[in-house]
Amino acid sequence: MLSVDPHMDYDEPLFFQVMKYAARADRDVVDMVSGNPDWEPPEALRRGLREYADADADQFQYPASEGLRALREEIAARRNVDVSQVVVTNGAGEANYLAMARALERDAGSEVLLTDPVYPYYPGKAKMLGGDATFVAVDRDGSPDVAAMREAASEETACIVANTPNNPTGAVYSRETMAALVEIAEEHDALLVADEVYDHFDFSGRFESALTIDSEHRVVTTAFSKSMAITGFRVGYAVFPESLVDAAKTRHMLVNVAGSRPAQVAVLEALRETDPAYYEATRELLTDRIDAFTDALDAAGAEYERPDGAFYVMARFEGFPGTLDNVERLIDEAGVAGMPGDAFGERYDDWLRFALVTPRATEAADRLADYFG
Amino acid sequence: MLSVDPHMDYDEPLFFQVMKYAARADRDVVDMVSGNPDWEPPEALRRGLREYADADADQFQYPASEGLRALREEIAARRNVDVSQVVVTNGAGEANYLAMARALERDAGSEVLLTDPVYPYYPGKAKMLGGDATFVAVDRDGSPDVAAMREAASEETACIVANTPNNPTGAVYSRETMAALVEIAEEHDALLVADEVYDHFDFSGRFESALTIDSEHRVVTTAFSKSMAITGFRVGYAVFPESLVDAAKTRHMLVNVAGSRPAQVAVLEALRETDPAYYEATRELLTDRIDAFTDALDAAGAEYERPDGAFYVMARFEGFPGTLDNVERLIDEAGVAGMPGDAFGERYDDWLRFALVTPRATEAADRLADYFG
Numbered sequence: 128m129l130s131v132d133p134h135m136d137y138d139e140p141l142f143f144q145v146m147k148y149a150a151r152a153d154r155d156v157v158d159m160v161s162g163n164p165d166w167e168p169p170e171a172l173r174r175g176l177r178e179y180a181d182a183d184a185d186q187f188q189y190p191a192s193e194g195l196r197a198l199r200e201e202i203a204a205r206r207n208v209d210v211s212q213v214v215v216t217n218g219a220g221e222a223n224y225l226a227m228a229r230a231l232e233r234d235a236g237s238e239v240l241l242t243d244p245v246y247p248y249y250p251g252k253a254k255m256l257g258g259d260a261t262f263v264a265v266d267r268d269g270s271p272d273v274a275a276m277r278e279a280a281s282e283e284t285a286c287i288v289a290n291t292p293n294n295p296t297g298a299v300y301s302r303e304t305m306a307a308l309v310e311i312a313e314e315h316d317a318l319l320v321a322d323e324v325y326d327h328f329d330f331s332g333r334f335e336s337a338l339t340i341d342s343e344h345r346v347v348t349t350a351f352s353k354s355m356a357i358t359g360f361r362v363g364y365a366v367f368p369e370s371l372v373d374a375a376k377t378r379h380m381l382v383n384v385a386g387s388r389p390a391q392v393a394v395l396e397a398l399r400e401t402d403p404a405y406y407e408a409t410r411e412l413l414t415d416r417i418d419a420f421t422d423a424l425d426a427a428g429a430e431y432e433r434p435d436g437a438f439y440v441m442a443r444f445e446g447f448p449g450t451l452d453n454v455e456r457l458i459d460e461a462g463v464a465g466m467p468g469d470a471f472g473e474r475y476d477d478w479l480r481f482a483l484v485t486p487r488a489t490e491a492a493d494r495l496a497d498y499f500g
Numbered sequence: 501m502l503s504v505d506p507h508m509d510y511d512e513p514l515f516f517q518v519m520k521y522a523a524r525a526d527r528d529v530v531d532m533v534s535g536n537p538d539w540e541p542p543e544a545l546r547r548g549l550r551e552y553a554d555a556d557a558d559q560f561q562y563p564a565s566e567g568l569r570a571l572r573e574e575i576a577a578r579r580n581v582d583v584s585q586v587v588v589t590n591g592a593g594e595a596n597y598l599a600m601a602r603a604l605e606r607d608a609g610s611e612v613l614l615t616d617p618v619y620p621y622y623p624g625k626a627k628m629l630g631g632d633a634t635f636v637a638v639d640r641d642g643s644p645d646v647a648a649m650r651e652a653a654s655e656e657t658a659c660i661v662a663n664t665p666n667n668p669t670g671a672v673y674s675r676e677t678m679a680a681l682v683e684i685a686e687e688h689d690a691l692l693v694a695d696e697v698y699d700h701f702d703f704s705g706r707f708e709s710a711l712t713i714d715s716e717h718r719v720v721t722t723a724f725s726k727s728m729a730i731t732g733f734r735v736g737y738a739v740f741p742e743s744l745v746d747a748a749k750t751r752h753m754l755v756n757v758a759g760s761r762p763a764q765v766a767v768l769e770a771l772r773e774t775d776p777a778y779y780e781a782t783r784e785l786l787t788d789r790i791d792a793f794t795d796a797l798d799a800a801g802a803e804y805e806r807p808d809g810a811f812y813v814m815a816r817f818e819g820f821p822g823t824l825d826n827v828e829r830l831i832d833e834a835g836v837a838g839m840p841g842d843a844f845g846e847r848y849d850d851w852l853r854f855a856l857v858t859p860r861a862t863e864a865a866d867r868l869a870d871y872f873g
Contacts, residue, residue, distance in 0.1 A: 140753075163561040173553045176762060180549040188536040189731045217590055220757035251754050358562045359761035380513075381624050384593035387760035388732035389549060 140247070141451075141470045148455055149464040157491035159481040160464050162294065162438070164356035166412065168397070169405050172355060175396025179389055190388045192380040194364065198395045205398075206338055208366050214376055215364045217386050219324040222348035222365040223288070224252055225375045229346070229367070230286035230318035231258045232374070238283040240317075242271055244295055244441075244471030249288050258285065264474045269296025269432055269441070273307045284317045292325040292334060292436025295471050295480045299331045299435040305340060312344040318371075321347045324363070327354035327406050330414055331435035343368040351394050353438075354406060360390040413438050416488040420481070423492030427499035438483045441468065441475055444499050449479040461498035463491045513620070514824075514843045521828055522837040529835050530864035532854040535667065535811070537729035539785065541770070542778050545728060548769025552762055563761045565753040567737065571768045578771075579711055581739050587749055588737045590759050592697040595721035595738040596661070597625055598748045602719070602740070603659035603691035604631045605747070611656040613690075615644055617668055617814075617844030622661050631658065637847045642669025642805055642814070646680045657690045665698040665707060665809020668844050668853045672707045672808040682710070685717040691744075694720045697736070700727035700779050703787055704808035716741040724767050726811075727779060733763040786811055789861040793854065796865030800872035811856045814841065814848055817872050822852040834871035836864045 142160050149156040179186070193199065194215020203210035216222040227249075231237060239253035243262035250260040263279050266272045271289065280287070289308055291300035305321065312319040321337035326349055338347050350363025367375050417434060424431045424442050431442040447453055449468035457479070458464050468478035485491070515533050522529045552559070566572065567588020576583040589595040600622075604610060612626035616635035623633040636652050639645045644662065653660070662681055664673035678694065685692040694710035699722055711720050723736025740748050790807060797804045797815050804815040820826055822841035830852070831837050841851035858864070 161562075163558070165557070167557050168560055176553040177550060180546045180553065184538070184540050184729060185536070187541055187730045187732050189534075217756045217760070218758075221755060224755050248754065248757075255751060255754050356557060357560045359560050359758070361756070361758065361760040378628060381621065381628050382594060382597050382755060383590045383734070384621075385591075385732070385734065387590070387734040387763045389762045389766070390760045393762070 142466060145451075145454055145464055145466060149458050152458050154459070154462055156458050156462050156464050157487045157494070158464050158485060159483070159488070159491055160466055161484075162353075162482050163358050163484055164353060164409070165484050165486055166356050166409055168356045169401040171400035172357065172393045172397035175393035176389060178396075179392045187388070190385050190391060192385045193376050194386060195388070195391045195395065198391050198398070201395060201398050202364055206336075206366060208338065209369070212366050212369060212372050213364055214367065214372065214379055215362065215386055215391060216379065217363070217383055218352055218361040219322060219348050219350035219363040220248065221379070221383065222350065222363045223249070223320060223322055225378055226318065226320040226346040226348055226365055226367070227252050227258070227286055227288070228256055228378055229371050229375050230320065231256050233285065233316075235316045236283040236285040238281070238285055240276060240279055240284050240287040242289075243474040244468070246290055246294050246322075247470060253286070262472055265296060265298070269293060269298030270300050270304055271308065273304055276308065277311050280311050280315050280317070282315060284315045286318050286320060287312050288320045288322065289337075290322040290324075292329055294325065294437050295439045295441055295466075295475070297432065297434025297437050297439055297441070299329055299334045301333065302335045302339075305335075305337050309337070309340050309342045309345050313342060317344065319345045321345065323347060323349045324353055325437040328410065328413060328438055329436045330410065330417070334436060338366060343370055346371070351397075355394065355397055356409075357394075360394065361387060362390045362394045413483060416483045419489040420483060420492045423496040426496040429495075429499065440481045440483065441478045442481065443478045447499070448477040449475070454479065457498070461494050463494050515839060518824075518827055518837055518839060522831050525831050527832070527835055529831050529837050530860045530867070531837050531858060532856070532861070532864055533837050533839055534857070535726075535855050536731050536857055537726060537782070538857050538859055539729050539782055541729045542774040544773035545730065545766045545770035548766035549762060551769075552765045560761070563758050563764060565758045566749050567759060568761070568764045568768065571764050571771070574768060574771050575737055579709075579739060581711060582742070585739050585742060585745050586737055587740065587745065587752055588735065588759055588764060589752065590736070590756055591725055591734040592695060592721050592723035592736040593621065594752070594756065595723065595736045596622070596693060596695055598751055599691065599693040599719040599721055599738055599740070600625050600631070600659055600661070601629050601751055602744050602748050603693065604629050606658065606689075608689045609656040609658040611654070611658055613649060613652060613657055613660040615662075616847040617841070619663055619667050619695075620843060626659075635845055638669060638671070642666060642671030643673050643677055644681065646677055649681065650684050653684050653688050653690070655688060657688045659691050659693060660685050661693045661695065662710075663695040663697075665702055667698065667810050668812045668814055668839075668848070670805065670807025670810055670812055670814070672702055672704045674706065675708045675712075678708075678710050679713055682713050682715050682718050686715060690717065692718045694718065696720060696722045697726055698810040701783065701786060701811055702809045703783065703790070707809060711739060716743055719744070724770075728767065728770055729782075730767075733767065734760065735763045735767045786856060789856045792862040793856060793865045796869040799869040802868075802872065813854045813856065814851045815854065816851045820872070821850040822848070827852065830871075834867050836867050
């Protein structure tokens, strides 16, 4: 169990620094830094936005604070939850903020239990909310080490955050793991926050939403940002237990009043009218990229775990630890920009993270194979 | 000086209750409850949205966290501030939240000094952020009582919030008042938050932005919600002093990641391409409504102050105090729905607030004149 603070400078997050360095480089560089999908959003989303542009002026006024009723009903029906439990948020970012705030506001401790490696926003939010982050190293496959999490949890634990499919490890947590984490949360009067923003990117066929685990100590957060390739629209949601949802809605109202209505309208249209084939096609696209990329990693003699979900690959190259210096060297000498592993904690500080959301993923793979091979 | 908590049930704000009652009424009712503009947004806004619907997919991804650069530059140029000081937010709601959070996070006290009457979100935000609200009754004309504010301020004061043009009083604070409030903030190491969301609705010709008062203790917040008739788009901004802006950007990033991009793009187009005549026309529309409404108040023998700004009128009818009961009676017996004054504090708990953002304002005025006259 670690108790460290990963590299996180929010005024200029590390990934901005890396992208700036890549932009200034004296050569062509493939950007594998950021997590922005590079494919087309659903056509229905564009249509929804186009139609909305000509809507009556009263459609341009405040939506309900908790989200457009029709959108919440569509979500509730698809997720098999009561509509009252659904809060539409400004992306998964706000959903996680609301869930973590709720966890820390119950006078049930101030500790936030996180994995190492971790998506850096979680410890940032924990700190802002007055919580103390504790990091527990993941298993070799990138899944939580349940025994170590259980060991680390105590009466001080207010919140456990689990991101599955996982950024950065690519692990898809098993149902047993998630059930165990919910159980740990229940034992210590904590909340398990399941961030499932990559839920549409499961290549293992094993992903199961934590919504299937019934508990007053479980909050599920997600967004349409990745699944519809619209990270800039900021439409996500949280599903809270009935006992917690009112307080979460109050905070949402006091912070944001409501989410942006044009984006909600467009997402609703896309949710209703997009064929499952759209999501299937992006999964196939990513599977092909994973194949090509991991073939190249094999050729380069790298250590890696083939991702079961999300769209990142962690890789370790012999004698080439994942420092910022080495990330910059790889930009200059191989023309590939990744993220230093220590941006996510200590567990993978020898590693590099590559995001596969670029049409040039195969080209980058060839460059890495040439450089390290 | 009062130290009370105005009626504020955020799970179902009072105005929802009143609107529901009005909707259930057994007769036609003019809604003068909510603050949603009833006129057309700028045509350029619709065009901006229409064009964006067909933009390249990369335009659908994360904007910069602090807002689209072009939008921030347009704002900075118009407001004569450095672009680095501008944070684009999810409406004025988030701008006020960020400003008040900054004020309360400096270890400079926990008191938030507010006027009575007050826009109910301010004490709600103060409480959520761990602050203690103190209410100071306004002058007869609805402006802050500067002497009483000075008297109330102490080393415990972290924040003073001033909304001008004011909701609900309609007062436009004088430059001297604003300068005095900034001075009080400086004396006690507090922040003066000037919420200027009604800045385009000044009928007095005397409104001057607090941006003209140079101070490290002054934050200006506003939004395009009212001026462009797009309360549902959620695009606003805060202008922070250089010394405070980085911390505010960090909180914005940790809460929301970024604001919604379609809305920002549409607002940018509207900001660039909308003729001043658009704003002038809405002011004329509102001036006509104020004329008709105050004529009717005269006929009804009501006490009121003609609003210098914003779009609300506070009125007191002899023997008819502004309780929720009387609001409901007015709905049933006169067919006009207003807000009870005690929703805003104690100073005007005998009064009713009427929002003039309905094409039926004149009809409502006639009904009131008939009922009370």
